[in-house]
Amino acid sequence: MSADRPLTKVERKKFNRAQHERKIQKDLIAQHGEELGNFYFWLRVVNIRGTQSYRNGDNRFIREVALALQNVYGRHNG
Numbered sequence: 001m002s003a004d005r006p007l008t009k010v011e012r013k014k015f016n017r018a019q020h021e022r023k024i025q026k027d028l029i030a031q032h033g034e035e036l037g038n039f040y041f042w043l044r045v046v047n048i049r050g051t052q053s054y055r056n057g058d059n060r061f062i063r064e065v066a067l068a069l070q071n072v073y074g075r076h077n078g
Contacts, residue, residue, distance in 0.1 A: 021045070 007015060024044070029037030046065055053061040 021041075025037070025041040028040045028044075031037065032040060050062050050065060053059070
């Protein structure tokens, strides 16, 4: 937050969303432990961003996530 001026509506919305996501991440880590909590949080964020990009007609994000997951799977099970 800047001391010079109050946040605009868009900036406040981004700030509130970031705070909310940090709270959810902390809750998931507290509930499931460090590694699994971070993994669940990552899945949640990817799900939200993927849904938003799909609704906007941009499938690039979904393709990139699918390729990244395929690469991780290939490294660990290949």
